[in-house]
């Protein structure tokens with residue numbers, strides 16, 4: 001159902017890799033709510049070609065950008081502003097990558113070179129995006145930026161590995177840049193802490209299936225799906241949430257505030 005909550009708004013969506021991606025689902029939801037979009041991803045992801053299907057479906061240009069390359073980001077904003085004929089109203093940062101997880105390194109034995117790249121791609125990239133937009137004055141007043149995160153930033157989930165540190169840094173950048181951009185131009189910056197979701201990045205975490213079932217049983221409402229997350233993003237991009245900024249917002253069916261559930265106790269008694 002569309003209420004045209006984003007009618008007339010223009011946004012940039014980072015991170016749509018394939019149909020499972022949260023960014024993909026968010027792009028569809030924003031389009032259905034009346035927004036015009038630019039899609040972007042790393043050149044290596046674009047080469048896989050899937051994003052073109054989405055681009056066709058929602059009539060959006062695709063502009064490649066490696067999120068740790070400042071020239072790429074500058075070019076992305078220049079081209080997007082040209083395409084839209086002005087600034088953007090919202091941005092989704094839906095990017096995560098852990099080199100140590102990929103290489104099978106445990107948290108206690110991480111390679112620090114890989115770790116730096118992980119932190120840069122998964123966390124400082126939000127600073128890079130915001131800084132580029134800030135310097136180019138690319139986001140309109142009352143614009144909204146959302147980054148996706150996970151509760152491992154607050155509590156230990158051992159197999160989430162170095163991504164826990166990356167998410168803690170991402171949430172800190174959300175608050176700190178949210179302050180500066182709020183003061184400068186009333187732009188708001190928030191993170192959504194999403195339930196485990198079956199995507200390419202999500203499934204890379206060791207023991208993901210067991211963990212997803214556990215989270216489902218530990219959440220009064222069950223796990224939030226990628227589609228639910230997309231709808232929550234729409235609400236944060238809309239004018240209905242204008243005074244929300246610098247927040248980490250849990251979108252997890254109640255998982256974050258649940259100590260134990262009857263379903264988990266029942267399982268333990270078996």
Ligand SMILES: NC(=O)c1ccc[n+]([C@@H]2O[C@H](COP(=O)([O-])OP(=O)(O)OC[C@H]3O[C@@H](n4cnc5c(N)ncnc54)[C@H](O)[C@@H]3O)[C@@H](O)[C@H]2O)c1
Nearest residue numbers: 015017021022042045067095096148196197199200201202
């Ligand atoms: N899936 C989950 O369980 C879950 C839960 C909470 C939060 N998140 C977060 O949601 C976000 C989206 O992940 P997803 O689950 O949709 O997986 P995904 O694999 O579909 O998306 C990750 C994206 O990051 C992009 N990316 C990686 N390196 C990049 C670079 N250098 N430049 C530009 N883009 C780059 C990838 O190309 C991909 O599109 C991530 O921040 C992830 O940590 C996921």
